Amino acid sequence: MKKFKSTKDIKVGVVGYGGAFNMGQQHLQQMKKAGMTPFAVCEIDPERLKVAEDDFPGIETYGSLDAMLKQSDVNLLVHITPHNLHYPLAAKCVKAGKHVVTEKPFVVTTSEADRLINLANKHNVMVSTYHNRHWDGWIMRAVREIVEKKTIGDVYKVEAHFGGYGMPRDWWRTSKSVSGGVLYDWGCHLLEYTLQVVDSDIVEVSGYAKNGYWESQAPKNFPWIGDMNEDEATAVVRFANGCVANLCITQLDPVRRPPLTFYGTKGTYIINHFGWQDDPQQWILKKANRKHQIKETSGKHPKSRGDLFYKNIAEYMTGQADLVITPEWARRPIHILDLAGKSAQAGKAMKAKHA
Known part of the structure; x- marks a missing residue:
């Protein structure tokens, strides 16, 4: 995997900015704290996109993942969606050359985990899941x-x-x-x-x-x-x-x-x-x-x-540390x-x- 020169060069985004637990904001704030740059939000609810714009002035907003993948230079996408969407949406991002973090659980089935790991290896990108706990x-x-x-x-x-x-x-x-x-x-x-x-x-x-x-x-x-x-x-x-x-x-x-x-x-x-x-x-x-x-x-x-989860992600993507929550590790509970x-x-x- 090609490493980034500095953490601020890592442009990050979230797929899903729904109101439940305000997790979209939480993820972007944690990634910002780790030195990465909040860059884009994808959300099907226009009202939640307005909230994202208020939370992060100037951030790119998209109403569909296809539009985001076609138009945005975002590097790392975090998926905050219902569990059954983790694999299909993450796989689409990996095929587009994006690094991916899914909210836990990683995916739903062993087959999905194995396919996502194989895709990440094929496209030379990082895949992890949000095991902040x-x-x-x-x-x-x-x-x-x-x-x-x-x-x-x-x-x-x-x-x-x-x-x-x-x-x-x-x-x-x-x-x-x-x-x-x-x-x-x-x-x-x-x-x-x-x-x-x-x-x-x-x-x-x-x-x-x-x-x-x-x-x-x-x-x-x-x-x-x-x-x-x-x-x-x-x-x-x-x-x-x-x-x-x-x-x-x-x-x-x-x-x-x-x-x-x-x-x-x-x-x-x-x-x-x-x-x-x-x-x-x-x-x-x-x-x-x-x-x-x-x-x-x-x-x-x-x-x-x-907070050490995204600190580790940033350090891994800049070549300063090994990845702690590897996709193989995330696969085991699944x-x-x-x-x-x-x-x-x-x-x-x-x-x-x-x-």
Whole structure:
């Protein structure tokens, strides 16, 4: 890949400037902070294009991706679109010679991931996905304690859990055909955390799903009837080193559970976090001594450094660093999620392929 002389030479843009979470502005601001130059916005809603122009005076605006690719000199495009559009839109940009970052999840299926990686190699461009949570304070400390210091010995099991109890919202993330399923949103984060700690090949994945309850409770005019996500889904991952990871995302469980628990031969590391104001926002370490006595310590999570994602992208594109979130790395959670869905349908475990 041809490198840029300086970060300011990297002209960046976003595909999607919708109002949800104001993510278009967030991405462009983070890229600007990393030294890159906000240059273009593509958005089908004319009102949101006006917002983009107000946020970034002088920025190029386009109502279609085809127009942007034909007319703009933008170098790097970030895709902030529904999950099922990540692959087709990213592939179109790669074929046009543009570097690409997709919002997580990378894509929806293993096949899409492999095709996008092959396209990027063919056209000699960078492809990555927005795993800014790779640098979250809780996982950064966990990696130091578990991987580097081996505080809890050898990790043999990981429990990952997220969700609650309630009717899904009326938005595209509730559609299985658009989102990929209930596992894809937070499950992608939790798997990426897990893979930072468990350094081993994926052998096989088993998937389990509970369907139909919330669909039976939905109003007749609910737009996603017939295409709703699972009420709850689970992925069980077996690694070559013997470790097992259990991921569960649910809308049927009223019990608040730790999002991540790492079990080792010498203790347990619990990450209580994140997303709820009354969460304890802390790590807990339970370690046994030779007399089988349990000592518990805890503390607050270190500061998260999600800004390091685009700093790394800028440094990679200017030849100053290796890429952290490679497309091959981004593929690993997608392969697990894809296999879990296929396993749930088939009722049997699915073998992993070069994962």
